[in-house]
Amino acid sequence: MNSSQTIYDLIGEEYIRLLAKLFYQEVAKNKHLKKLYPEDLAPAEERLSMFLLQVFGGPETYSEQRGHPRLRMRHAKWEIDADMRDHWMNAMLVALDQLGLEPNIRQVMIGYFVKAANHMINHG
Numbered sequence: 001m002n003s004s005q006t007i008y009d010l011i012g013e014e015y016i017r018l019l020a021k022l023f024y025q026e027v028a029k030n031k032h033l034k035k036l037y038p039e040d041l042a043p044a045e046e047r048l049s050m051f052l053l054q055v056f057g058g059p060e061t062y063s064e065q066r067g068h069p070r071l072r073m074r075h076a077k078w079e080i081d082a083d084m085r086d087h088w089m090n091a092m093l094v095a096l097d098q099l100g101l102e103p104n105i106r107q108v109m110i111g112y113f114v115k116a117a118n119h120m121i122n123h124g
């Protein structure tokens, strides 16, 4: 993995979109997470896809449509404690594992998600 290459360059839009899709399949199965999310998960899947495309070096459609991410602020309306962080993180890990990525790439992505998920804790 060359340092000038982004995750987006390496895995492409399709895999990033697939990650968001698989993640929301896990959300749908987890009652703790599910109760926080809107009934229709499709628009949420699209928002997460756009965000991840941007974060991993792809097009900045998320910010064009949604403005500055300010993710911690956008998550302030839900009580996110360490348990909820673990539910979220586990759903993302299950989704990531299904992509069957090269270990280095998977590890970089996990590193990002662990940091971001910890940053979202706002309770207890």
Ligand code: HEM
Pocket: 036, 037, 038, 043, 044, 045, 047, 048, 051, 066, 071, 074, 075, 078, 080, 084, 085, 088, 089, 113, 116, 117, 118, 120, 121
């Ligand atoms: C730690 C536990 C987390 C919980 C419980 C949580 C929960 C939620 C919920 C309930 C929504 C609303 C779904 C929607 O309608 O879009 C949401 C939105 C979102 N979450 Fe999280 N989230 C967590 C962590 C994260 C992390 C780590 C990221 C990024 C890596 C993230 C990225 C997003 C994005 C991009 C949105 C859409 C924001 C928008 O544009 O409105 N979330 N999250």
